[in-house]
Amino acid sequence: MTTDEITDLLTEAYIDELETVMNYLTNAIVLDGVHAEEVKASLEEDVQEELGHAQMLGERLKQLDESPPGSEAFEANQHSLQPPEDTTDVQSVIEGVLEAEDDAMETYRALHKAASDANDPVTEDVAVTILADEEAHHTEFRGFHKEFPQN
Numbered sequence: 001m002t003t004d005e006i007t008d009l010l011t012e013a014y015i016d017e018l019e020t021v022m023n024y025l026t027n028a029i030v031l032d033g034v035h036a037e038e039v040k041a042s043l044e045e046d047v048q049e050e051l052g053h054a055q056m057l058g059e060r061l062k063q064l065d066e067s068p069p070g071s072e073a074f075e076a077n078q079h080s081l082q083p084p085e086d087t088t089d090v091q092s093v094i095e096g097v098l099e100a101e102d103d104a105m106e107t108y109r110a111l112h113k114a115a116s117d118a119n120d121p122v123t124e125d126v127a128v129t130i131l132a133d134e135e136a137h138h139t140e141f142r143g144f145h146k147e148f149p150q151n
């Protein structure tokens with residue numbers, strides 16, 4: 001059985017994924033320097049994955065007889081993922097990614113719990129599938145964070 005909490009979390013996650021797509025796409029384009037290439041390549045790949053997450057969330061909303069939102073519902077939150085003024089400041093982007101992935105993991109854990117409480121195993125499965133991807137991204141960027149020189 002679905003609840004408002006579930007559809008609210010699905011909607012919030014859908015918007016967050018699309019904001020992530022925009023910021024990863026932008027940072028994959030703007031970063032400069034020898035330290036940037038690996039991070040740019042990783043962000044470029046993640047853009048496709050995050051878009052896939054938005055699609056899964058939107059499809060689940062449709063199955064629950066709700067519509068995913070259009071852009072008028074959009075509210076920006078990812079302040080730490082804005083393209084850095086110094087385009088060689090790879091570290092600030094890495095930190096922004098870690099923060100965004102932390103937020104995403106928290107949302108998917110909340111979605112999993114709400115779905116579990118409501119006996120909605122299909123939404124639980126969506127939450128676990130996406131959570132696993134976000135944890136993998138987080139691990140990759142934690143590795144970048146260790147490797148890259150501090151500014």
Ligand SMILES: [Fe+2]
Pocket residue numbers: 017049050053104130134
């Ligand atoms: Fe995602």
